[in-house]
Amino acid sequence: MDVLDPRRVLIFRAVARAGSISAAARDLGWTQPAVSQHLARLEREVGGPLLLRGPSGVRPTEAGTALLRRADVIAAELHAAGEELADLAQLRGGRVRLVAFPSAAATLVPTALGDLARERPGLEVGLEEAEPPEAMAAVLAGDADLALVFGYDGPPEGRGVLEWRPVLEEPVHLVLPAGDRAVAGLAELSDAEWIGGCVRCRAHLVACCEAAGFEPAIRHVTDDYVVVQNLVAAGLGVSVLPASALEAHRAPGVRSVELPGLGRRRVGLVFRPGADGVPATAAVAAALAAAAR
Amino acid sequence: MDVLDPRRVLIFRAVARAGSISAAARDLGWTQPAVSQHLARLEREVGGPLLLRGPSGVRPTEAGTALLRRADVIAAELHAAGEELADLAQLRGGRVRLVAFPSAAATLVPTALGDLARERPGLEVGLEEAEPPEAMAAVLAGDADLALVFGYDGPPEGRGVLEWRPVLEEPVHLVLPAGDRAVAGLAELSDAEWIGGCVRCRAHLVACCEAAGFEPAIRHVTDDYVVVQNLVAAGLGVSVLPASALEAHRAPGVRSVELPGLGRRRVGLVFRPGADGVPATAAVAAALAAAAR
DNA sequence: TCCATGACCCAAGCATCGCTTATGGGGCGT
DNA sequence: ACGCCCCATAAGCGATGCTTGGGTCATGGA
Structure with a gap:
C-alpha cells in the first residue's frame, strides 16, 4: 500500500455519516455500486474492514472510527481552504504589497487606494515608496507584488523577467x-x-x-x-x-x-509574470490604471 | 466550483514543497506535463494562480501559501491515518470487547488471552461475563465484538444476524x-x-x-x-x-x-457478519480456537 | 555569440480508472 | 409470501488523466 487515496477517504466519510452505502451514493449523486467499489478498494488497501454491513446500513469498526476522526479533519480543512480561496478570488480578502515612486505615491496612488478601499473593504494594500530600480528589485526578490515605475524612453529596462503594463504617458x-x-x-x-x-x-x-x-x-x-x-x-x-x-x-x-x-x-506597472492573474493584484493594477485617466 | 479535489491539493503541495513542477513530477514518478495539468486545473477551479512560474521554479502566491498551510494539515492527517490503520491491521494495536459465559471465562479464556498478550502486546482485550442470550444481545447491539456462547443442540438460535464459528464440542x-x-x-x-x-x-x-x-x-x-x-x-x-x-x-x-x-x-463464537475480517477480532477468535484444543 | 540546459506550456493519443447498468443474495416488514 | 431495502459482483464503456512529442523562454558556460 502506497498511501491512502484522499478521495476514497472522503467517500468513506460520506458513507459513515450517511449510515449506509446507498444513502451516501444518493448524497454524492452516484449509484450504489460506485460507492461500494470505492469502499471495497479502500478496505483492501487498509487491510481490514472499516464498516460492518448490516441489514439496515453500516456501522464503523474500530479502524473505521479511527479513520473517521481523521477524515473529519481532512474534510474540514478542505472546506476551509475552499472558503479561504474563494474569499481571495472574490476580493473579500487579500493583501497586495505595492511599491511606487514618490510623486506617484503622492498623487495617483492615494486616489486609487481610496477608491479600492471603498469598493473592496477586505483588500489590504501596503504601500512603500522607492525609486524604479529599487522597486523593480523588490518585485523580483518577492518582497513586493506590484511596482509603479517610470521610464523616459520606453519602459525601464529591468534585469530579469518582469511584465510591464503602461499606465500613463x-x-x-x-x-x-x-x-x-x-x-x-x-x-x-x-x-x-x-x-x-x-x-x-x-x-x-x-x-x-x-x-x-x-x-x-x-x-x-x-x-x-x-x-x-x-x-x-x-x-x-x-x-x-x-x-x-x-x-x-x-x-x-x-x-x-x-x-x-x-x-x-512613461509610467507603468511591473510585476512578476502571471501576477496579473492574481485577483487582488489585478484589482490594484486596475484601480491604478483607472485613477490615471 | 463544487469542492476542491483533495488529490490535486496534495499534488499542489508536492509542487510547492519541491520548488518546481518538474521536481515534483520526479518525486511523484510522473512526467512534468501530468503535474502541470493538475495544477492548471486546480488553479482554474480556485479562480486564480496558486504559484507564479519563474525561470527557476515556482513561488507560491498569497492563495498558494494559504492553501499550502491547509494542505500540510491534510497530508499529515492522511499519513497519521495510514499509520494508525497499519497498526490496527498488523495487530500492533486494537481493542476487542469479548463476552464469555462464566465457565469459559474461567478456563478457556484466560489461557487464550494469556497467549495473546504474550504474542500481541498491543492488543487490548476487554472481557465481560454473560450468559449466551445476553452475550449475543451485546454483540447485536454493538456493545461487544465477540461472544463466546454455547448451545446444547446445535448453535444457540439467535434473533438477528450473527455469524457462528464452532470452537469446541x-x-x-x-x-x-x-x-x-x-x-x-x-x-x-x-x-x-x-x-x-x-x-x-x-x-x-x-x-x-x-x-x-x-x-x-x-x-x-x-x-x-x-x-x-x-x-x-x-x-x-x-x-x-x-x-x-x-x-x-x-x-x-x-x-x-x-x-x-x-x-x-457446543461452544462457539458469535460475531457480526464480517467482523472476522477485522484483524484484532480474528486474532482473538483464533486464540480462543487454539486454546480449545 | 552560440549552444546546452532546465524550466514551463500546448496538443494529441491512448490506456486505465471509475461510473453505470444489470443481476443476484439476504434480512425485514407487511 | 411478497415487496422493499440493504449490499456485492460482473461486464461494458466513457471520461479522466498520463504520456509522448513538440515549442518558447531565460540562464549559464564555452
Whole structure:
C-alpha cells in the first residue's frame, strides 16, 4: 500500500455519516455500486474492514472510527481552504504589497487606494515608496507584488523577467520663474543654471540637453518636486518636471512650458509574470490604471 | 466550483514543497506535463494562480501559501491515518470487547488471552461475563465484538444476524456422589433429586429426562459448577455438567459418567457478519480456537 | 555569440480508472 | 409470501488523466 487515496477517504466519510452505502451514493449523486467499489478498494488497501454491513446500513469498526476522526479533519480543512480561496478570488480578502515612486505615491496612488478601499473593504494594500530600480528589485526578490515605475524612453529596462503594463504617458515640462521671458527651445537655456532631480531624471535631462547641443550646468539636486519649484521660484535655476508633478503641486511664482525636446515620461506597472492573474493584484493594477485617466 | 479535489491539493503541495513542477513530477514518478495539468486545473477551479512560474521554479502566491498551510494539515492527517490503520491491521494495536459465559471465562479464556498478550502486546482485550442470550444481545447491539456462547443442540438460535464459528464440542456428564452405585442410563435416576444449573442448562436437563421418560425433581439451583459439585459431594442430589466444567474443577467426593442420553454441548463464537475480517477480532477468535484444543 | 540546459506550456493519443447498468443474495416488514 | 431495502459482483464503456512529442523562454558556460 502506497498511501491512502484522499478521495476514497472522503467517500468513506460520506458513507459513515450517511449510515449506509446507498444513502451516501444518493448524497454524492452516484449509484450504489460506485460507492461500494470505492469502499471495497479502500478496505483492501487498509487491510481490514472499516464498516460492518448490516441489514439496515453500516456501522464503523474500530479502524473505521479511527479513520473517521481523521477524515473529519481532512474534510474540514478542505472546506476551509475552499472558503479561504474563494474569499481571495472574490476580493473579500487579500493583501497586495505595492511599491511606487514618490510623486506617484503622492498623487495617483492615494486616489486609487481610496477608491479600492471603498469598493473592496477586505483588500489590504501596503504601500512603500522607492525609486524604479529599487522597486523593480523588490518585485523580483518577492518582497513586493506590484511596482509603479517610470521610464523616459520606453519602459525601464529591468534585469530579469518582469511584465510591464503602461499606465500613463505624460509630457515633461520646462519649469521657469514666472517672470522669465518666453522660451521656444531648449538650446536657449544653454547658459542657465539647472536644478536636477533623481538620478535617472538627471540622466534624461543631460541627454535632452546634449541632443540640443549643450551640457547643462546642474547646481542643485533634489528629487522633491515641491523643492524644485520653490528653488525655481526663488530664481535659483530652471528645471524640468513631468506634468503630473506640476498637477500635484503648483508653486506660485513658477511657469511651465511643454517642450517637445524634453520627451515624454512613461509610467507603468511591473510585476512578476502571471501576477496579473492574481485577483487582488489585478484589482490594484486596475484601480491604478483607472485613477490615471 | 463544487469542492476542491483533495488529490490535486496534495499534488499542489508536492509542487510547492519541491520548488518546481518538474521536481515534483520526479518525486511523484510522473512526467512534468501530468503535474502541470493538475495544477492548471486546480488553479482554474480556485479562480486564480496558486504559484507564479519563474525561470527557476515556482513561488507560491498569497492563495498558494494559504492553501499550502491547509494542505500540510491534510497530508499529515492522511499519513497519521495510514499509520494508525497499519497498526490496527498488523495487530500492533486494537481493542476487542469479548463476552464469555462464566465457565469459559474461567478456563478457556484466560489461557487464550494469556497467549495473546504474550504474542500481541498491543492488543487490548476487554472481557465481560454473560450468559449466551445476553452475550449475543451485546454483540447485536454493538456493545461487544465477540461472544463466546454455547448451545446444547446445535448453535444457540439467535434473533438477528450473527455469524457462528464452532470452537469446541464436548459431552455432558452425569455427576454423582463418589460412593453411588454404577449407573447405565438416565432412567435409573427418575427418583433422584437434581441440582440444576443456569436456565438453559435446566431446560436441557429437563428435555433429556423427558426423553428418558420422567420429569426430574430439581431441588437446588446454581450456575456455579464448583457449588454444583460440592452439593453433589454432600449427597444433596445429582447433576449434569459439561466435560470442561469438570476439567476446570473436580471436587473430591464426586464421580462423573458420560451418558449418551445427555447429549453434547457446543461452544462457539458469535460475531457480526464480517467482523472476522477485522484483524484484532480474528486474532482473538483464533486464540480462543487454539486454546480449545 | 552560440549552444546546452532546465524550466514551463500546448496538443494529441491512448490506456486505465471509475461510473453505470444489470443481476443476484439476504434480512425485514407487511 | 411478497415487496422493499440493504449490499456485492460482473461486464461494458466513457471520461479522466498520463504520456509522448513538440515549442518558447531565460540562464549559464564555452
